Amino acid sequence: GAVVSQHPSWVICKSGTSVKIECRSLDFQATTMFWYRQFPKQSLMLMATSNEGSKATYEQGVEKDKFLINHASLTLSTLTVTSAHPEDSSFYICSARDWRETNTGELFFGEGSRLTVL
Amino acid sequence: AQSVAQPEDQVNVAEGNPLTVKCTYSVSGNPYLFWYVQYPNRGLQFLLKYITGDNLVKGSYGFEAEFNKSQTSFHLKKPSALVSDSALYFCAVRDIRATGTASKLTFGTGTRLQVTL
Numbered sequence: 001g002a003v004v005s006q007h008p009s010w011v012i013c014k015s016g017t018s019v020k021i022e023c024r025s026l027d028f029q030a031t032t033m034f035w036y037r038q039f040p041k042q043s044l045m046l047m048a049t050s051n052e053g054s055k056a057t058y059e060q061g062v063e064k065d066k067f068l069i070n071h072a073s074l075t076l077s078t079l080t081v082t083s084a085h086p087e088d089s090s091f092y093i094c095s096a097r098d099w100r101e102t103n104t105g106e107l108f109f110g111e112g113s114r115l116t117v118l
Numbered sequence: 119a120q121s122v123a124q125p126e127d128q129v130n131v132a133e134g135n136p137l138t139v140k141c142t143y144s145v146s147g148n149p150y151l152f153w154y155v156q157y158p159n160r161g162l163q164f165l166l167k168y169i170t171g172d173n174l175v176k177g178s179y180g181f182e183a184e185f186n187k188s189q190t191s192f193h194l195k196k197p198s199a200l201v202s203d204s205a206l207y208f209c210a211v212r213d214i215r216a217t218g219t220a221s222k223l224t225f226g227t228g229t230r231l232q233v234t235l
Contacts (some may be wrong), residue, residue: 034222043208043227044162092232093161106152107210107223109161 002028004096006110013084014118021079021113023094030096033077034107034109035069038091050077084117091115120145122211131186131199131233138193139229141183141209151192152210152223152234153183162208168192199233208218 003026006031013019023033031039031118036044048058048069057070066088081088089116095107121144131137143149150169154162155178173185183194191210207230210223 004161044225046222049222071145091159093201106150106167107162108164109154111161112159115158 001118002096002098002108004030004094004108004110005108006094006113008113009111010114010116012116012118015085016083017085018080018082020113021081021108022093023077023079023096025067025098026095026107028096028098028100028108029074030077031074031099032097033071034095034097035067035079036093036095037076038093038112044093049077071086081115086117089115089117120127120149120211120213120216120224122209122224122226124207124209124229125223126229128230128232131183131231133201133233133235134198137203137231137233139207139209140232141192141226142190143192143209143211144190145163145211145213147213147215149192150214151183152212153181153194154210154225155209156206156228164213165194165207176195186188194211199231201233201235204231204233221235 005024007022029086033050035047045058047062050056050069050071052071058064071118093112094110123142152167153165156162166175168175168185176182180197206228208228209226212223
């Protein structure tokens with residue numbers, strides 16, 4: 001099956017620093033990737049939709065300048081949390097859509113990245 | 119707009135008993151429906167999907183789901199639960215007519231399945 005690799009799995013950083021999370025589709029090309037945030041014992045909150053070669057589309061209430069998304073190639077999207085603060089601590093999950101599955105919308109998920117901001 | 123409802127926050131089942139995790143959906147047109155499972159501190163794993171065809175869909179790990187258009191439901195089932203099935207389960211829907219950025223999946227709030235000995 002399609003594999004999505006997300007790195008790092010765990011990251012701890014100081015308040016005010018920036019953190020980059022990578023999401024890679026390993027065996028397929030992903031024209032669209034999605035970034036989610038998940039709070040403890042809660043559902044997934046879609047943050048933004050990332051399309052290769054164009055600007056990301058952010059969901060209402062998500063700060064574009066805080067959460068920078070880049071989708072530079074068909075296999076890589078990055079989420080950078082800028083000037084991180086403790087309230088940004090969360091579990092971030094990426095997902096990718098195989099371009100061949102565009103019609104069904106099936107998503108393949110990364111393993112998630114737990115960010116802790118001290 | 120599309121939406122998914124998972125009415126139960128948690129389902130408790132004894133090992134060996136059948137399990138059902140409920141999901142109802144709302145879309146303007148016809149739906150694509152998915153079930154995903156999440157283990158602690160992990161991403162989501164695909165279980166099964168309904169696109170078209172047979173209303174009963176079989177997926178990974180012995181799970182199946184039945185698409186019921188009249189009741190707009192897509193309940194997840196397994197004939198005999200295992201302790202290792204304990205996890206968080208998400209139902210998701212997408213309107214088949216949606217395109218571009220509108221074609222995102224909408225997830226339910228998740229149901230925690232607890233299987234005990």
